[in-house]
Amino acid sequence: MANLTINGKTFTLDVEPDTPLLWAIRENAGLTGTKYGCGIAQCGACTVHMDGVATRSCGISVAEAAGKKITTIEGLASGTTLHKVQEAWIAQDVPQCGYCQSGMIMAVAALLNDKPKPTDADIDEAITNICRCGTFQQVREAIHTIASA
Amino acid sequence: MNKHVSPKMNRRAFVIGTAAVGTGLAISFDPVFGGPAVARAADGSPEVNAWVAIRPDDTVVIRIARSEMGQGSLTGLAQLVAEELECDWTKVTTEFPSPGQNVARKRVWGDYSTGGSRGIRASQDYVRKGGATARVMLIQAAANEWKVPASECTAANSIITHTPSGKTTTYGKVADAAAKLTPPADVKLKDPKDWRLVGKGVKRLDTPDKVTGTTVYGIDVKLPGMLNAAIKDCPVTGGKLKSYDEAKIAGMKGVKKVLKVGDTAVAVVADTFWHAKTALDALPIVWDEGENAKVSSASIAKWLAEGLDGGQAYVGNSNGDTKAALAGAAKTIEAVYNYPYQNHATMEPMNATALYTADKCEVWCGTQNGEAAFAAVLEASELPAEKCDVNKLLLGGGFGRRGQTDYVRQAVLIAKQMPGTPIKLLWTREEDMTHGRYHPITQCKLTAGFDADNNLTAFHMRISGQSILASLRPDALVKGMDPATFAGLNAKGDAPFGYSVPNLLIEHSMRNPHIIPGFWRGVNVNQNAIYVECFMDELAHAAGQDPLEFRRKLMKDHPKHLAVLEAVAEKIGWSTAPPQGIYRGLAHFASYGSYVAAAAEISVTDGTKIKVHRIVAATDPGYAVNPAQIDRQIAGSFVYGLSGLFYGGITIKDGAVEQTNFDTYDSMRIAAMPKVESIVMPSGGFWGGVGEPTIGVAGPAVLNAYFAATGKRIRSVPLRDQNITFA
Numbered sequence: 002m003a004n005l006t007i008n009g010k011t012f013t014l015d016v017e018p019d020t021p022l023l024w025a026i027r028e029n030a031g032l033t034g035t036k037y038g039c040g041i042a043q044c045g046a047c048t049v050h051m052d053g054v055a056t057r058s059c060g061i062s063v064a065e066a067a068g069k070k071i072t073t074i075e076g077l078a079s080g081t082t083l084h085k086v087q088e089a090w091i092a093q094d095v096p097q098c099g100y101c102q103s104g105m106i107m108a109v110a111a112l113l114n115d116k117p118k119p120t121d122a123d124i125d126e127a128i129t130n131i132c133r134c135g136t137f138q139q140v141r142e143a144i145h146t147i148a149s150a
Numbered sequence: 151m152n153k154h155v156s157p158k159m160n161r162r163a164f165v166i167g168t169a170a171v172g173t174g175l176a177i178s179f180d181p182v183f184g185g186p187a188v189a190r191a192a193d194g195s196p197e198v199n200a201w202v203a204i205r206p207d208d209t210v211v212i213r214i215a216r217s218e219m220g221q222g223s224l225t226g227l228a229q230l231v232a233e234e235l236e237c238d239w240t241k242v243t244t245e246f247p248s249p250g251q252n253v254a255r256k257r258v259w260g261d262y263s264t265g266g267s268r269g270i271r272a273s274q275d276y277v278r279k280g281g282a283t284a285r286v287m288l289i290q291a292a293a294n295e296w297k298v299p300a301s302e303c304t305a306a307n308s309i310i311t312h313t314p315s316g317k318t319t320t321y322g323k324v325a326d327a328a329a330k331l332t333p334p335a336d337v338k339l340k341d342p343k344d345w346r347l348v349g350k351g352v353k354r355l356d357t358p359d360k361v362t363g364t365t366v367y368g369i370d371v372k373l374p375g376m377l378n379a380a381i382k383d384c385p386v387t388g389g390k391l392k393s394y395d396e397a398k399i400a401g402m403k404g405v406k407k408v409l410k411v412g413d414t415a416v417a418v419v420a421d422t423f424w425h426a427k428t429a430l431d432a433l434p435i436v437w438d439e440g441e442n443a444k445v446s447s448a449s450i451a452k453w454l455a456e457g458l459d460g461g462q463a464y465v466g467n468s469n470g471d472t473k474a475a476l477a478g479a480a481k482t483i484e485a486v487y488n489y490p491y492q493n494h495a496t497m498e499p500m501n502a503t504a505l506y507t508a509d510k511c512e513v514w515c516g517t518q519n520g521e522a523a524f525a526a527v528l529e530a531s532e533l534p535a536e537k538c539d540v541n542k543l544l545l546g547g548g549f550g551r552r553g554q555t556d557y558v559r560q561a562v563l564i565a566k567q568m569p570g571t572p573i574k575l576l577w578t579r580e581e582d583m584t585h586g587r588y589h590p591i592t593q594c595k596l597t598a599g600f601d602a603d604n605n606l607t608a609f610h611m612r613i614s615g616q617s618i619l620a621s622l623r624p625d626a627l628v629k630g631m632d633p634a635t636f637a638g639l640n641a642k643g644d645a646p647f648g649y650s651v652p653n654l655l656i657e658h659s660m661r662n663p664h665i666i667p668g669f670w671r672g673v674n675v676n677q678n679a680i681y682v683e684c685f686m687d688e689l690a691h692a693a694g695q696d697p698l699e700f701r702r703k704l705m706k707d708h709p710k711h712l713a714v715l716e717a718v719a720e721k722i723g724w725s726t727a728p729p730q731g732i733y734r735g736l737a738h739f740a741s742y743g744s745y746v747a748a749a750a751e752i753s754v755t756d757g758t759k760i761k762v763h764r765i766v767a768a769t770d771p772g773y774a775v776n777p778a779q780i781d782r783q784i785a786g787s788f789v790y791g792l793s794g795l796f797y798g799g800i801t802i803k804d805g806a807v808e809q810t811n812f813d814t815y816d817s818m819r820i821a822a823m824p825k826v827e828s829i830v831m832p833s834g835g836f837w838g839g840v841g842e843p844t845i846g847v848a849g850p851a852v853l854n855a856y857f858a859a860t861g862k863r864i865r866s867v868p869l870r871d872q873n874i875t876f877a
Contacts, residue, residue: 017403020424021424024422028378028422028423028424029422032363033363033369033370034362034364036367036369036497037499037576038497038498038579039579040578040579040811041811041812041813043813044497044812044817046497073363075362075363075364077362078362083361083362087361087362090357090360090361091353091357091361094357095357096220096354097222097782097786098220098496098497098498098544098546098548099357099544099546100496100497100546100547101497102360102361106361124820125819125821128819128820129819129820129821131497131812131817131819132497132789133495133496133497133547133549133789133793133817134220134547134786134790135785135787135790135823136782136786137819137820138782138785138825
């Protein structure tokens with residue numbers, strides 16, 4: 002059993018302590034917006050915030066996540082008000098297949114939290130998510146649009 | 151939606167039929183644009199015809215037969231229907247009719263296959279007719295109600311107006327009456343110059359759910375009582391499952407069942423995927439790998455190299471007497487190139503959910519070919535068509551991989567052993583990387599002859615390597631030849647060669663290793679564009695001529711090819727010197743009915759680190775339905791193609807794929823992304839594809855720029871094997 006705080010709600014989940022956080026979120030908490038892409042923390046599709054830090058949830062066990070404040074894509078908006086990254090993603094028409102975008106949006110939201118006006122170099126360093134559709138040009142433009150707002 | 155069982159449906163005939171249509175062969179069907187009996191959508195709103203249902207609140211539901219995998223066809227197809235329907239675009243929503251419904255309604259929605267960049271170009275005509283027919287019927291219904299001639303009424307923005315009286319009504323109010331009318335036998339489509347919605351870069355219809363995590367992909371399906379399956383198929387294609395020791399994982403948490411899937415695979419079914427995967431990893435498995443275990447990348451390379459000179463070859467394009475012209479040439483140039491296996495590596499690994507009972511088999515999955523998936527369900531379940539269906543979901547990437555149905559078949563074979571329990575089968579990334587349908591491997595020898603005045607007189611291109619059709623569609627071979635191999639190299643058709651050379655010979659020595667090939671975004675364009683366009687660059691330099699001028703002389707009879715090439719040359723500033731430290735390269739190609747070109751600007755550090763600063767790209771797809779999405783497809787295709795060029799390459803050891811995940815088969819990140827400037831220049835009069843054509847030109851443009859920077863030719867892909875990386 003593990004107690005996890007996800008999107009401000011406490012979940013008591015029947016999982017082994019070494020279960021990756023990703024699978025506890027998807028299968029036990031039932032929040033499927035966080036995606037499985039590689040399982041080895043390479044692609045970033047499973048990115049969530051853990052105490053505000055962008056974290057690849059496939060590489061973290063529920064034991065390590067216990068007691069931390071976890072935010073998934075479902076918890077990024079404030080009620081019905083979308084987060085500014087989500088708004089920008091819609092305005093810029095960023096997603097193609099969209100599968101990697103939960104993780105991409107979470108990574109960008111964390112970056113903008115740390116650096117509200119990131120340079121291209123900041124973006125290159127912080128955003129290392131894989132997008133096989135190749136939305137990078139729109140991702141970069143959308144980040145700069147938010148930063149200059 | 152009402153379901154009608156087609157009484158004459160024969161499973162075997164259907165399976166054969168869809169197998170043929172699944173890869174784009176022409177097969178006739180009769181689109182029914184309405185009829186006296188009113189069909190209703192699930193919510194009860196009337197169908198004006200198969201393509202359009204309208205709710206009382208004026209919401210327009212447009213049916214989309216093709217799949218949406220990120221390429222944007224869902225929005226583009228809806229634009230085409232809405233343009234003719236004259237509906238309010240802000241009230242448009244879409245739905246996928248299921249393949250089972252299509253069969254039951256005599257294929258009213260036509261072909262579902264979404265590959266070959268055909269989604270829009272192959273259905274634009276009948277979907278526009280669907281919209282136009284519905285508009286005529288809606289106007290007629292309003293005219294009947296008002297007892298006025300329909301010719302006195304017009305429609306715009308979902309509002310019908312009787313011009314003389316000024317009376318108005320809305321589509322939602324007359325939809326029920328319209329659905330009862332007999333559809334007009336013929337409707338006139340708009341002249342493209344009158345399009346108001348088509349040609350506009352309107353926003354995608356599927357974006358909002360994708361930014362909130364609410365889109366349900368196949369991997370996200372939840373059904374009551376559902377269990378999860380993890381699978382391992384024999385690592386060597388052609389091998390079999392010999393045995394497994396179930397006792398070793400007895401009692402592992404959550405495990406419900408261990409079972410054989412066909413002759414080659416074993417699956418663990420558990421309460422969660424994590425439990426299924428954990429148990430499967432602990433399960434001792436013995437494979438009978440068979441003869442193919444002797445195959446390696448080295449043995450394949452040797453076999454292909456032998457085909458560059460020896461043995462029989464199929465001729466795809468020829469004119470003149472190339473061998474004689476080469477023998478008599480003042481100067482000859484020769485080069486050998488190669489291009490490796492590539493895996494699709496869609497971000498969402500393969501998966502499907504199946505529920506099998508004695509009288510029904512239903513599947514939920516992302517598929518690029520709903521009808522082929524449906525045929526796979528019939529085959530694996532051994533149930534008749536009226537007892538099967540496939541629920542199509544949005545795809546977490548396709549790129550050609552999800553046109554195949556191996557994962558659908560597996561899910562059904564598992565579910566069939568656990569009747570009444572829905573089973574979600576999910577591949578690990580490792581299973582996905584090692585059981586792909588790989589971009590085929592080839593080598594290519596190119597030989598050119600010049601006369602004493604440096605005019606190109608002969609061009610011989612001999613490809614040696616794997617055919618996709620020989621493996622996946624042997625019925626589509628033409629006297630043994632695979633016509634798809636010659637993408638962009640043909641004398642005519644929708645993928646024509648862009649040069650006129652007095653003596654030309656392009657041929658293919660077919661050699662098919664055991665690795666199963668597949669259609670990988672751009673398919674054979676990827677290597678053919680590198681082979682032709684890098685070699686043309688070599689020839690220009692051998693002739694001491696500017697690469698653009700050299701090409702131009704050979705392209706007089708190819709004005710559409712030339713137009714896109716000149717467009718990129720002009721925009722990148724080819725006629726003026728690049729900034730200090732920046733080097734340029736060009737390429738062009740034609741495929742899937744479209745003409746494309748690219749010009750790249752790069753810098754190189756230490757000869758091994760390439761920074762791609764900028765790529766100017768042009769495409770002439772005939773008509774541009776949504777230029778904003780075309781722009782994204784161009785940039786996206788470059789990410790996919792350049793990832794394959796720099797990082798890709800699937801290799802074989804002991805008959806099995808060596809790469810297992812993104813740590814060994816990497817993909818480009820945002821840091822390496824060049825600025826892509828696209829020129830969408832539709833010239834009209836034909837319908838070309840968008841998703842794939844441009845993928846081929848980024849690679850050769852970058853490689854030609856690398857030569858300009860370093861004086862070195864790269865003739866082998868991937869670049870990582872030569873320790874060349876993104877800067």
